[in-house]
Amino acid sequence: QAVFDARAPRRRRRAGATGRPRAMGNEGRLVAEGMLVKVHFQTVRNDNGEILDSSRDRGAPLAFVCGAGAAGVLPGIDAGVRGMAVGEERSIPLPPEQGFGARDEERVTDIPLARLPKGVEPGQQLTIQGPRGPMKAIVMQVGKKAAILDFNHPLAGADLSMKVKVVGVEEAPPMEVVKETVTPGDGKAYPKARDELTVHYTGTLASSGEKFDSSHDRGTPLVFRVGLGKVIRGWDFGMTKLSL
Structure with a gap:
């Protein structure tokens, strides 16, 4: 059992003559695993042409770390943007296995x-x-x-496509995890990517210590697979540092 605080450390930036941080241009950079990418997108249902979602309607591009399995980013998009440059546009096909999965009548x-x-x-x-x-x-x-x-997702089994335009590519800020051990584990069995974990947790605000969520209050532990972006990024990093 441990308490950990996962935050992106502040970057040190060199100031120019004006005192403002020098901006690093991202022209010529290609999307690759581990890069922070920003895209404008439009998701379309192929059978009827219905527009299901649009970042421009939301008023902001979608930002995610490529290859991190970020929650809310479909597998086909994570794979489809790789190799794209800033300003490039592409239509990415999203069959069910790359979108919201196949429909399962057992659900x-x-x-x-x-x-x-x-x-x-x-x-x-x-x-x-x-x-x-x-x-x-x-x-x-x-x-x-x-x-x-x-219990199927409403779009399970749907054949989709997503039109994307890359508007930004940069190095993702490193994740820093600070762990405070409350109860030591065995020091041997550490989770690795794609392992299924069953955990009890209590979430508190770092600024005040106020509790905002707890599995104990619900009486049911949380079950998830490590490294697939099903939980916040700090958890995916932090849980690999906790032993059974």
């Missing part, structure tokens, strides 16, 4: 109404506490004693 199941909020209706989206944490589902049908819920 459509009956749930007793006693376990659901009162008054659920077809089409309603619910968040249910599962054995591995919160799970989102769509209510398909409601019967007298149970409802049929679909």
Whole structure:
């Protein structure tokens, strides 16, 4: 058991004659693993041409570290932007395995109404506490004693494409993890990338110590795989420093 604080350390920058930091241009740089990339994008559903999402509608480009498995970045995008230069545009195909995954009919199941909020209706989206944490589902049908819920992502099985334009490429700031050991582990079994972990945790604000989240309060540990971007970046780094 340990407490760790993961932050990107401040960069030291040399000032020019004006006293302002000298900007390092990113012209000529290509996107590669470990680089911080910024892209404008538009996600399109190929079967009907529907625009599902757009960074310009959001008012800001998407920024992520290439190859870090960042949450919210589809696998096909992480792979598709590699080798691109600033200003380059590309249309990246996103079949289900590179997008939101294939549809799995085993994820459509009956749930007793006693376990659901009162008054659920077809089409309603619910968040249910599962054995591995919160799970989102769509209510398909409601019967007298149970409802049929679909736990697939709404875009599971969809054939998509994403138009991207790279607007920035730079070195990603290094991640610095400070660990304070509370209870020592065995010092032998350390997690590595893609290992599945089951952990209890309590999150507090570094500035005040105020608790903002805890698995203990929910009575259920968090289960995730290391290094896939399913948790905040500091966790992916910090957990590899904790032994069983």
